[in-house]
Amino acid sequence: MTDLAAPRLSARHLARQRRLASYRRTWRAFRRHRSGVAGLAILLVFVLVALAAPLLASSDGLDVTLANGPVLGAPSSHYWLGTDDNGRSVLTLLIWGSRISLLVGLSATVISMVIGTLMGLVSGYFGGWIGRITFRVTEWMLVIPFLPLAIGLATVLGPGLFNIIIVIGVTSWPSTALLIRSQTLSIKERAYVERAEAIGGGRWHQMGRHVLPNVMPMVFANTTLTVAGAILTETTLSFLGLGDPTRTSWGSMLDSAYQVGAITTGSWWFVIPPGICVVLVVLAFTLIGQALEEVLNPRLRARR
Amino acid sequence: MTAELSAHGLRVEFTTRTGRVARALDGVDLRVRSGEVVALVGESGSGKTTLARALIGLARPVAGEVRWNGSRLDRSARALKALRRQVQLVLQDPSGALNPRQTVYESVAEGLRVHRLVSGSDKTEAELVAAALASAGLRPPESLFLRYPHELSGGQRQRVLIAGALAVQPQLLIADEPVSSLDASIRGEILALLLRLREELGLGVLVVTHDLGLAWNIADRIAVMYLGRVVESGPTEEVLTAPQHPYTQALLSVVPEIEELEPVVLRGEIPDPTRIPAGCRFHPRCPALASGEAEEVAESCRTVPLSVLSGEPDGHRSACHLVSAREGAVPASSTETEEVAP
Amino acid sequence: MSDASLLAIRDLHVTYATGDGPLPAVRGVDLTVERGQIVGVAGESGCGKSTLASTILRLQPSNATVSGTVLFDGRDVLTMRWGELRAVRWAGASIVFQGALHSLNPVHRIGDQISEPLRIHNPSLADRASRQRVGELLDQVGLDPQRARSYPHQLSGGQKQRVMIAMALACDPELVVADEPTTALDVMVQAQVLNVLSTLVRERGVGMMMISHDLSVLADLCDRITVMYAGRVVEEGPARRIFVEPLHPYSAALSAAFPRVGDPAARFAPSGLPGDPPQPWLLPGGCTFAPRCPRAAEVCLPAEPPLTSYGEERSAACVRIGEPDAPSVEPASGHVS
Ligand SMILES: Nc1ncnc2c1ncn2[C@@H]1O[C@H](COP(=O)(O)OP(=O)(O)OP(=O)(O)O)[C@@H](O)[C@H]1O
Ligand SMILES: Nc1ncnc2c1ncn2[C@@H]1O[C@H](COP(=O)(O)OP(=O)(O)OP(=O)(O)O)[C@@H](O)[C@H]1O
Ligand SMILES: [Mg+2]
Ligand SMILES: [Mg+2]
Numbered sequence: 001m002t003d004l005a006a007p008r009l010s011a012r013h014l015a016r017q018r019r020l021a022s023y024r025r026t027w028r029a030f031r032r033h034r035s036g037v038a039g040l041a042i043l044l045v046f047v048l049v050a051l052a053a054p055l056l057a058s059s060d061g062l063d064v065t066l067a068n069g070p071v072l073g074a075p076s077s078h079y080w081l082g083t084d085d086n087g088r089s090v091l092t093l094l095i096w097g098s099r100i101s102l103l104v105g106l107s108a109t110v111i112s113m114v115i116g117t118l119m120g121l122v123s124g125y126f127g128g129w130i131g132r133i134t135f136r137v138t139e140w141m142l143v144i145p146f147l148p149l150a151i152g153l154a155t156v157l158g159p160g161l162f163n164i165i166i167v168i169g170v171t172s173w174p175s176t177a178l179l180i181r182s183q184t185l186s187i188k189e190r191a192y193v194e195r196a197e198a199i200g201g202g203r204w205h206q207m208g209r210h211v212l213p214n215v216m217p218m219v220f221a222n223t224t225l226t227v228a229g230a231i232l233t234e235t236t237l238s239f240l241g242l243g244d245p246t247r248t249s250w251g252s253m254l255d256s257a258y259q260v261g262a263i264t265t266g267s268w269w270f271v272i273p274p275g276i277c278v279v280l281v282v283l284a285f286t287l288i289g290q291a292l293e294e295v296l297n298p299r300l301r302a303r304r
Numbered sequence: 305m306t307a308e309l310s311a312h313g314l315r316v317e318f319t320t321r322t323g324r325v326a327r328a329l330d331g332v333d334l335r336v337r338s339g340e341v342v343a344l345v346g347e348s349g350s351g352k353t354t355l356a357r358a359l360i361g362l363a364r365p366v367a368g369e370v371r372w373n374g375s376r377l378d379r380s381a382r383a384l385k386a387l388r389r390q391v392q393l394v395l396q397d398p399s400g401a402l403n404p405r406q407t408v409y410e411s412v413a414e415g416l417r418v419h420r421l422v423s424g425s426d427k428t429e430a431e432l433v434a435a436a437l438a439s440a441g442l443r444p445p446e447s448l449f450l451r452y453p454h455e456l457s458g459g460q461r462q463r464v465l466i467a468g469a470l471a472v473q474p475q476l477l478i479a480d481e482p483v484s485s486l487d488a489s490i491r492g493e494i495l496a497l498l499l500r501l502r503e504e505l506g507l508g509v510l511v512v513t514h515d516l517g518l519a520w521n522i523a524d525r526i527a528v529m530y531l532g533r534v535v536e537s538g539p540t541e542e543v544l545t546a547p548q549h550p551y552t553q554a555l556l557s558v559v560p561e562i563e564e565l566e567p568v569v570l571r572g573e574i575p576d577p578t579r580i581p582a583g584c585r586f587h588p589r590c591p592a593l594a595s596g597e598a599e600e601v602a603e604s605c606r607t608v609p610l611s612v613l614s615g616e617p618d619g620h621r622s623a624c625h626l627v628s629a630r631e632g633a634v635p636a637s638s639t640e641t642e643e644v645a646p
Numbered sequence: 647m648s649d650a651s652l653l654a655i656r657d658l659h660v661t662y663a664t665g666d667g668p669l670p671a672v673r674g675v676d677l678t679v680e681r682g683q684i685v686g687v688a689g690e691s692g693c694g695k696s697t698l699a700s701t702i703l704r705l706q707p708s709n710a711t712v713s714g715t716v717l718f719d720g721r722d723v724l725t726m727r728w729g730e731l732r733a734v735r736w737a738g739a740s741i742v743f744q745g746a747l748h749s750l751n752p753v754h755r756i757g758d759q760i761s762e763p764l765r766i767h768n769p770s771l772a773d774r775a776s777r778q779r780v781g782e783l784l785d786q787v788g789l790d791p792q793r794a795r796s797y798p799h800q801l802s803g804g805q806k807q808r809v810m811i812a813m814a815l816a817c818d819p820e821l822v823v824a825d826e827p828t829t830a831l832d833v834m835v836q837a838q839v840l841n842v843l844s845t846l847v848r849e850r851g852v853g854m855m856m857i858s859h860d861l862s863v864l865a866d867l868c869d870r871i872t873v874m875y876a877g878r879v880v881e882e883g884p885a886r887r888i889f890v891e892p893l894h895p896y897s898a899a900l901s902a903a904f905p906r907v908g909d910p911a912a913r914f915a916p917s918g919l920p921g922d923p924p925q926p927w928l929l930p931g932g933c934t935f936a937p938r939c940p941r942a943a944e945v946c947l948p949a950e951p952p953l954t955s956y957g958e959e960r961s962a963a964c965v966r967i968g969e970p971d972a973p974s975v976e977p978a979s980g981h982v983s
Pocket of ligand 3: 352353354396480
């Protein structure tokens with residue numbers, strides 16, 4: 001028995017090594033996309049800043065009552081990016097705002113991906129009424145204009161960080177679902193899915209073991225694009241005053257800048273930095289998403 | 305105990321895109337038992353794969369039934385799973401039938417996991433997988449465990465598929481064109497493997513092919529299909545050395561390297577199953593009818609349909625008006641064709 | 647005489663540059679095709695058959711390095727000027743590529759696809775004349791001339807393969823190279839396509855090179871067969887004799903793989919060849935076939951056996967021929983080459 005245990009152990013070990021090797025291969029292919037690498041670098045900077053926020057700027061700087069800077073002061077040696085209408089440092093707001101923006105973007109994406117993948121799989125894999133109903137629902141969600149829906153929902157749920165995440169999550173999944181559905185439709189016709197059925201595997205086995213693993217790369221590539229969209233939506237909702245008033249995000253910064261007429265008073269330092277951050281992060285995710293899609297989708301890879 | 309899988313008057317239809325109904329199987333009787341090798345031969349499009357799929361419940365018949373050990377197979381998930389525990393299908397295309405994201409180990413272990421066979425056995429999963437790979441002729445099995453399908457040659461892929469089917473220790477194996485995509489040199493090895501499994505495990509095999517040489521190599525019995533029907537069946541020696549049906553004769557005559565036979569190359573292709581000819585379904589292409597040899601029965605050929613050929617494994621039968629007419633004239637013949645008479 | 651032959655390939659080497667280093671796909675092949683003759687090339691997947699075919703019209707992939715000579719009508723295709731090569735490609739020789747039937751353009755009628763080379767070649771050709779020519783070509787390959795109006799998806803595999811042959815014939819070539827023209831077709835359709843090919847050679851006197859891994863098909867159709875293994879010719883000779891009494895153990899294995907129906911010896915005794923062909927960049931030393939050879943012995947290991955003549959018109963590359971348990975043929979003269 002002992003002599004059998006050894007090869008089995010090493011087999012699992014080998015399996016892990018193979019998986020690592022395959023990740024390494026993907027990474028090497030990804031590295032060849034200059035734009036994807038640039039996106040990754042930008043994103044890394046933002047993530048580091050968000051994680052290190054307490055080290056970079058004290059959270060006291062967010063408290064209106066403790067603010068002691070000039071009102072809408074221009075950038076100076078003390079306040080690199082100037083101050084807001086409450087005398088807080090814009091740089092501090094920006095650093096702490098990145099936490100909220102990234103958190104909302106990522107969490108909402110997780111919700112959106114889970115719903116989208118499930119709906120896409122089910123509507124693509126099952127024929128009959130289940131497939132038809134899920135597909136109909138997806139189509140409805142897709143044709144209802146997104147922003148009014150999000151605004152409506154946000155108004156009903158009331159402001160709050162958690163609610164914002166939910167609102168973005170449940171309104172942004174339909175495009176993912178459609179993508180996953182079309183992938184599923186093509187994969188379920190593959191011979192290996194039929195083989196799984198012939199072996200005796202049920203529908204859930206076929207879906208979980210064969211269809212899902214083969215649509216996962218698509219899901220990954222799509223995730224990054226969805227994150228970008230979610231961050232934009234968060235900005236939009238906050239800008240419209242539907243965000244969490246107690247927390248600072250890039251969107252809420254833009255909102256207050258608009259409220260106090262920063263644009264008309266020429267206080268550009270209150271408007272442009274959060275705007276640029278949003279654009280940069282969205283761009284980073286989009287670049288990564290495009291590169292990933294080419295790396296993980298063999299058909300696109302073959303064309304290169 | 306011998307297992308037995310049989311089809312009785314099986315009919316399978318597909319609706320084509322234009323809305324017409326294609327009758328891919330039009331009444332088929334066939335029986336396979338453990339311990340025997342049966343070859344199902346016929347041109348492309350004659351319905352061989354459809355029959356194989358219908359036999360394990362992948363295609364739903366519109367009429368007729370599949371029987372497993374004598375009792376009718378119902379289509380509940382449980383009954384199908386129980387059947388697929390005992391009857392395994394090896395699909396036609398080895399490169400498409402393996403999940404590109406699964407290792408050889410996972411592909412072969414799939415059946416064991418689905419049917420929870422490891423807990424009921426005194427061996428570990430890895431041992432069972434290794435044994436299945438080894439019995440499919442892949443040695444040493446451990447060296448292949450972690451390969452992905454794209455790292456295998458065509459012959460290895462085919463053998464991994466067979467190993468996956470053998471892992472659950474079925475009583476019957478249905479192999480759809482097991483060697484048609486393989487090189488000549490690998491072909492013999494796979495066929496020898498099927499024969500060895502029959503010897504060692506008492507496995508029954510239904511092998512689907514358009515290659516008569518393969519049938520001669522390994523099959524005890526042979527069933528010749530044409531346009532959704534079995535048109536001739538019987539022991540391989542008899543069917544291939546003394547074919548009765550003009551279709552079988554034509555098929556046999558075009559096998560390269562049979563010099564005794566003047567090749568009878570049928571014109572055109574098998575008709576579209578949405579438009580099955582009246583009378584004998586083979587009559588528009590029948591060389592016997594065209595040459596006037598079947599003059600006396602020509603009227604029946606064009607108008608009188610033939611009944612379904614019995615799937616009982618005894619004797620040599622064929623569904624042909626000309627053969628029945630001749631048999632009628634010579635009653636002392638050793639072959640049985642009473643089912644054929646309209 | 648080699649220079650009078652329609653096609654004479656001499657000591658051809660083709661090496662691919664790959665990520666894993668140089669890959670020798672063809673290693674010193676000699677092959678001759680006369681007018682009105684069908685020469686078969688047999689061998690398993692990866693032994694270099696398609697590579698050999700592609701060099702005949704200098705159509706090899708760009709990562710290939712070629713040396714040796716390919717004489718078409720006495721002129722070397724590998725060194726000839728571009729204009730001359732174009733003439734050979736137009737009207738001298740044509741290739742029916744492996745699997746080409748899948749590359750028919752789905753949005754054009756097949757008649758237009760067949761007549762395209764005709765019209766490029768001769769722009770003044772009237773519509774009626776070109777239509778008539780397409781009809782003739784289709785008729786030659788056993789298709790109804792009405793088929794010219796069909797789209798590829800309306801044709802079966804065998805019909806598409808015949809369209810490919812018709813296209814190859816469009817400019818009246820002297821040499822036709824058919825790469826696996828019947829693989830993946832069923833026996834009846836295979837017989838139909840083979841009929842078309844042999845009729846063509848008989849009636850038009852073209853030369854043909856036919857590639858297949860099925861020795862029984864080649865034995866039926868060809869005059870001579872060349873058997874390749876790992877990029878080299880291991881046996882060459884008259885088709886029937888190679889099939890019936892092969893000299894090289896590899897030809898013997900190929901021949902035995904397709905039983906003669908009715909042969910009692912083949913009943914329940916399928917015969918195969920264990921193992922896989924060698925990786926081209928990891929060729930074993932000595933005889934490349936030795937690791938799989940049922941007759942391998944010490945003498946096979948030192949060097950790769952040269953192609954040696956046995957009798958008038960046969961040659962094989964195996965040092966064990968003539969030894970005790972081998973087919974009893976006496977070595978005649980010295981080395982061929
Ligand atoms: N899913 C399907 N939808 C519509 N028609 C089908 C389907 N599957 C098979 N057919 C038709 O049924 C007939 C029989 O097909 P089948 O695949 O059983 O033939 P076969 O004998 O296995 O042929 P081959 O040797 O080419 O594999 C064909 O005419 C085919 O077009
Ligand atoms: N463009 C290429 N670059 C690199 N290697 C190649 C290329 N084309 C073919 N090869 C390799 O050269 C060898 C010979 O290939 P070739 O296509 O000539 O074989 P073949 O005998 O025609 O095989 P098959 O029967 O599968 O068609 C193979 O190992 C193949 O992988
Ligand atoms: Mg089939
Ligand atoms: Mg080739």
